[in-house]
Amino acid sequence: MxxxxxxxxxxxxxxxxxxxxxxxxxxxxxxxxxPDFRGPQGVWTTNPGAAAMFDLDTYMSDAEVRREVWQMRRAHPAWTAExxxxxxxxxxxxxxxxxxxxxxxxxxxxxxxxxxxxxxxxxxxGTVLWVVCMACGLRTRAPEVLARLDDDPDPRCLECGGIQKSDTISFGQQxxxxxxxxxxxxxxxxxxxxxxxxxxxxxxxxxxxxxxxxxxxxxxxxxxxxxxxxxxxxxxxxxxxxxxxxxxxxxxxxxxxxxxx
Ligand SMILES: NC(=O)c1ccc[n+]([C@@H]2O[C@H](COP(=O)([O-])OP(=O)(O)OC[C@H]3O[C@@H](n4cnc5c(N)ncnc54)[C@H](O)[C@@H]3O)[C@@H](O)[C@H]2O)c1
Ligand SMILES: [Zn+2]
Missing domain, CATH: 3.40.50.1220 (TPP-binding domain)
Incomplete structure (x- = not known):
């Protein structure tokens, strides 16, 4: 220094x-x-539309958005970062x-x-390392859910069939x-x-x-x-x-x- x-x-x-x-x-x-969100190379700075994908209501109501978000989760740099x-x-x-x-x-x-x-x-x-069922609250390790994506692009909860989401706080979520x-x-x-x-x-x-x-x-x-x-x-x-x-x-x-x- x-x-x-x-x-x-x-x-x-x-x-x-x-x-x-x-x-x-x-x-x-x-x-x-x-990458960060708001720095010069940040996700929101370089792709302002991406923020809409992480709005809770949009995610819960739109299966197409969920499919895209799951693909982004699979590609998340956290899986290989040190x-x-x-x-x-x-x-x-x-x-x-x-x-x-x-x-x-x-x-x-x-x-x-x-x-x-x-x-x-x-x-x-929250954390991307876990997934939570928005209906019954069941938490599952994310790799187990991501492994299902090829067969099931919007993977539902294995217990109750509910919509699942990364256990992160979305926009519009408390x-x-x-x-x-x-x-x-x-x-x-x-x-x-x-x-x-x-x-x-x-x-x-x-x-x-x-x-x-x-x-x-x-x-x-x-x-x-x-x-x-x-x-x-x-x-x-x-x-x-x-x-x-x-x-x-x-x-x-x-x-x-x-x-x-
Ligand atoms: N790594 C992650 O888990 C990750 C990544 C992106 C966003 N997020 C989420 O983004 C939200 C954003 O808020 P935030 O305040 O954490 O991030 P932010 O993107 O708003 O701010 C990051 C700040 O870090 C500074 N910065 C980046 N790299 C630096 C470096 N090497 N040295 C000095 N300064 C550096 C930038 O100038 C910027 O001001 C959070 O809610 C968080 O959940 C998390
Ligand atoms: Zn469930």
Whole structure:
């Protein structure tokens, strides 16, 4: 990393914290080959029509849309993606006992793949690794459902025949209250709130930054583009995530290879 006084300031804040809540967005996984939504190469930026496919009412009422979405799910980069240094740095923070929780808007499962304790990961927008029946709630591992697609392009629930969907939060779908509650709790209860790779444009998750600041936590934002919360942050870092996050975490006492004790 080049010399960067903001980085030093953020590292000092992080090193003094023993309850860090990290919020991640699509930007932490772009280096793993998963495009974000709103960055320059983002899915919505390059193909604005794609957003309509992920509207809940459209999905439930239109079998043609479901068939297309299932094909997109089968082609999802998450099936071959590997965690990167930023995901691994979050795991180091967890192993050092400093991670209060890792709230992620990502649906790719890469934090768990990197070894972060699954009990510390709060997936506010769900996961593509599981499929849920919209009628009876049965959850099935996604590969089992995707394996049926060649014979059955809109695969129904094997228990009840209901419409199935990736266990992700679609547009027009409420977040799961217990999951949102856990995210709010982890935000109220942290001393540093570290937002990484998120445009902080999607509510209610973005509002967690306000809550963290109200509760007296320091706010550190790592994101290439400006966010609506930059003015509220103690430090903003716009360098590449896969460099910044490991550099920050290395400064934390108890982290493998950390100089500070
Ligand atoms: N990996 C995934 O699981 C994935 C991928 C795309 C979208 N999503 C979904 O998209 C929604 C989008 O919200 P969001 O805020 O997470 O994503 P977003 O696309 O709105 O914002 C991502 C931000 O990350 C920044 N960024 C990207 N790569 C970076 C890098 N290497 N270094 C520094 N900054 C970088 C971009 O500038 C952008 O501002 C979420 O609801 C999430 O569920 C998930
Ligand atoms: Zn069912």
């Amino acid at each position: 080049p010399e960067n006084s903001n980085l030093d300031a953020a590292a000092e804040i992080l090193a003094g914290s023993d309850r860090v809540t990290v919020l991640t967005g699509a930007g932490i996984s772009t280096d793993s080959g998963i 965690a990167n240094d930023a995901h691994r740095a979050c795991t180091e923070l967890d192993r050092a006992g400093r991670l209060r929780a890792l709230i992620t808007q990502n649906v790719d499962g890469l934090h768990q793949a990197a070894g972060t304790d699954p009990e510390h990961v709060i997936e506010v927008h 977040l799961k209250p217990e999951v949102l509650d856990a995210a709010v709790e982890a935000t109220r209860d942290c001393d540093v709130f570290l937002a990484v790779g998120t445009s902080l444009a999607v509510h209610p998750v973005a509002g967690l930054c306000d809550l963290a600041v109200e509760r007296g936590a320091s706010l550190i934002i790592v994101n290439a583009e400006p966010t609506p919360y930059d003015a509220a942050a103690d430090v903003v870092l716009d360098d590449p995530i896969a460099q910044v996050v490991p550099a920050l975490v290395e400064a934390v006492p108890g982290v493998k290879g950390a100089g500070a004790g």
